[in-house]
Amino acid sequence: MSDQSKKKSDIEGKTYRVQGFTCTNCASIFEENVRKLPGVQDANVNFGASKVYVKGSTTITELEKAGSFENLKIRSDKEQRIEKETFWKQKENIKVYISTILLVISWFIGKQYGEEYFPPTVGYAASILIGGYSLFIKGLKNLIRLKFDMNTLMTIAIIGASVIGEWGEGATIVILFAVSEALERYSMDKARQSIESLMDIAPKEALIRRDNKEISLHVDDIQVEDIMIVKPGQKLAMDGLVVKGTSTINQAAITGESVPVTKIINDEVFAGTLNEEGLLEVKVTKRVEDTTLSKIIHLVEEAQAERAPSQAFVDKFAKYYTPAIVVLAFLISVIPPMLFNGDWSEWVYRGLAILVVGCPCALVVSTPVAVVTAIGNAAKNGVLIKGGIHLEEAGNLKIIAFDKTGTLTKGVPVVTDIVTYDKDEKELMAIMAAIEKGSQHPLSSAIIRKAEETGLDLNALSVDEFQSITGKGLKAKVNNKIYYVGSPKLFEELHQTIKSTIKQKISLMQTEGKTVMILGTEKEILSLIAVSDEIRGSSKEVIGKLNQMGIETVMLTGDNQRTATAIGKQVGVSEIKADLLPEDKLIFVKRLLGKHNSVAMVGDGINDAPALAASSVGIAMGGAGTDTALETADIALMSDDLRKLPYTIKLSRKALTIIKQNISFSLAIKLVALLLVVPGWLTLWIAISADMGATLLVTLNSLRLLKVNE
Structure with missing residues (x-):
């Protein structure tokens, strides 16, 4: 690579993989630190995928310095994954083991010889320093900057507990906070494994x-x-x-x-x-x-970085909630002793308990773990969900609109009937196929294929003055004679009326779910050709499942009403809309959005693009072979299999339920614990148990999404 091109790529930016993130807050600090590095213009951290995008020029050594507060390891995006130590052997966890052993020994000595005896205090202090060293560094730095987060809260609580002589409880806070962080780290690693396993699928x-x-x-x-x-x-x-x-x-x-x-x-x-x-x-x-695999991995990682609406709410809430807890704890510690002659030691203790119980660990982790786990699970099952917002939208769906051709049907039409009223069948078939060669209509391929199977030479016919009549048919001069090919609607306009016998024949074929195309001139109808698109074997089963889930299903098609009704009844959709032009589908989707907050449109990712884009959730079929589907859809079903749709809705609903449960539980447990302050029942032990218990429960609850299958 030349020096000039190297400089250009540095300015454009580079992506690095990060190993060692413990929490979203640490990711934010790392992002801030990277932005301050010389030569860096901007930096964006993707916590879900453990990646950092750096615009400008820097080195891995500089990046690792920026992440030294968390002992982060950095590697180039293309480098092989560094083999991780097992969870139990990780350096951060070894400190917790030593700290816990010291706490237990100190507690035992205290019970044997009394808490006033010197060695227990020394043991507790050692336990606090070993287990909380990195926590204190972060917390004190934040305190100097007046930045209040989980580390700041815990640092104040631990120092405060030591000052008022509660060394044992201070050491316990350190250990349980470290355990809580380890659980968060473990759950995020577990959630990321689904994507990391995708990276290892293809040989190198x-x-x-x-x-x-x-x-x-x-x-x-x-x-x-x-x-x-x-x-x-x-x-x-x-x-x-x-x-x-x-x-x-x-x-x-x-x-x-x-x-x-x-x-x-x-x-x-x-x-x-x-x-x-x-x-x-x-x-x-x-x-x-x-490659398709590289695109899937990239898109899933980007999706994991996208914040779900509930996560945006949590982050905004935590921004104001954490400083409010610090102020509340300070007021409770100071006002009763100063104004009402309360005991300083007792009220400072209560204030510290509020700091611990107010720590927003569980709340902050409640959404990202659920979103990353759900998106990873979906990717492993052949469904690409491109962000938390789409995951939540899919969970809220009450109505799904389906394109008919290629979605509910196989999208490969075949000629089923040929009826002629003049001339030879082969001659008329050749004329029709020769005209259709200039068309992009999906049914044209069926007619051309039939003509080729019959052995007709389409090049022998001279086709001039080809003209497409939007939404109705085609007009062309074949061997110096003007012919029309199109729907019965086109010939009703041309001839004013169609003979009753021909009408009956058309009606009969349409009732059977076939699309009828007419070949004729301005004065007469020469031939009818019926084309049918075979229904997918899974369509009826999928629509049935969706209806059972309480989702209304609508079929949108440009086909005539009779054909649409025949197919719609076979698959079991709730509503059928036929004779729609692409712009009509868009109008109908917008109308549905007016009635329902969330509407999905299922198509092939290329046709009906306006309707897919206008819907709350655009779902593309067969994304694996279509770049357009991967890039434009909100959700892509990688296989050409509709059966992935009920699974996607089930997973999204489960994720939405779990996110709501996590947020509600996190806030409820904090509220209950804070109410215990009034009668003086809130001890540091209860506060620690409430905080750690909440974090553990929301983490385990989120990991249940790994179990969701078809």
């Missing part, structure tokens, strides 16, 4: 054929157009197209599909999937940083 090397030689290359050195050789039982290292061989591929890692998929020549395959049977040669189509 692949067998590549270049210049008739087979060489093993690192994925960073593999180029687009390289031929990758994948043996049975091997995982694919890169995305590509099969150029030789046939095999079944297990795509569960990307799409969540449990059943392996057969791949033949020209089929797309993804990095991280498993080749089960045959030998495949795959032409690489994307560099390693652009």
Whole structure:
């Protein structure tokens, strides 16, 4: 890389991975410290994904200095993950063990020889210093800056407890706060594991054929157009197209599909999937940083950084709540002794208990752990949820609108009936197919495919003056004669009326759920062609499940009312809207949003883009093969499988319930403990138990989201 391009990339920014975050507050401090480094213009920390984005130029050594208060380890985004020590052997936890042993020994000596005896106090003091050393450093720095957070609260409480002679309780506060932080660290690590496991799915090397030689290359050195050789039982290292061989591929890692998929020549395959049977040669189509797996990991990590509405509320609340607790504790410690001759020792003790119980640990951790866990679980099951806000929106859904073609149906229409009223069937079929060649309409492919299967030569026909009649059909001159191809509506406008026998035939085919297209001139109808789009096997089951969950289902389609009704009844949707142009779908979605606060639109991520964008939650089908779906949808079902939808709603609802439970419980336990101050029942022991108990419960409650499955 030239010096100029290196300078340019530094200015543009670089992403680093961070190891050792214990809490959201530590992430904020680290972000502040990085911004102050020389050469750094801006920095953004993603706590959920344990990453920092730095705009400007700096070094890993400088970044580690900025994170030295938490002993953070930094590595480049592309570097291999550093193997972590097991939870029990982590340095932070070893300090807790030593501190706890000292506390227990000191307590035992105190019980044997009395608390006034000198050694217990020394033991308690040692326990406080060993277990709370890093806490004091952070807390005192914050106190000097008048910045009040959990560390500040705990530091004041521990020093205060020591000053009034409550050494044992001070040491207990240190240990239990350290345990609380360890639990938070453990739960976030557990939640992140689902994404870290995705990173390890694809091999780091692949067998590549270049210049008739087979060489093993690192994925960073593999180029687009390289031929990758994948043996049975091997995982694919890169995305590509099969150029030789046939095999079944297990795509569960990307799409969540449990059943392996057969791949033949020209089929797309993804990095991280498993080749089960045959030998495949795959032409690489994307560099390693652009593979579908890389995009999923990147998007999920970005999603984990996005704050859910409830998290934004908690953060805003904690900003005012923590200083308020400090003020309240100070007033309770000072006012009764000064104004009402209260005992200083007793009221300072009560003030310290308020500081401990007021610590917002449980509240702050209540939402991020739940959001990160839910998004990670979804990713492992082939569902990409692009942020906490979309997770919460999906949990609130009461109505879902479905595009019909390619969503409720397979999206591969086939010709089912051909009825002719003049000329030879093959001749009319050839005229219709020749006109349809100029169209982008989904049904055109069915007619062209039928003509090719029949062996018709479409190039023999001269097509001129091609014109698309929006939403109705086509007009073109074939062999110097003007023909129209389109819906019955178009021919009603052209002919004013359609013969009753033809109308009956059209009506019969439409009742069977078929779309009827007419070939004719300005004066007569020459042929009817019925095209049908096969319903997905899972559609009825999925709609049934959603209806049972209390979700209203609406089908939106550009097809005629009869065809739409036939398909709608088969799948069991609550409401059917037919004859819709793309702008009509957008209007209808906006109308639904007026009635309901939250509306989802399910489509293929390319068509119906305006309706997907306007909905509260845009859900794209088959995201694994569509860059557009990955980039534009709020939620992408990576497999072309609707059955992932009820699971997504179930997970989102569960996450929403858990977030609400966590916030309510955290606030309730604080309120109850604070009320105990009035009769003087709040001791430091109760305060510590309440704070630690709340943190433990909200953490374990959030981790229940790992258990949610289909």
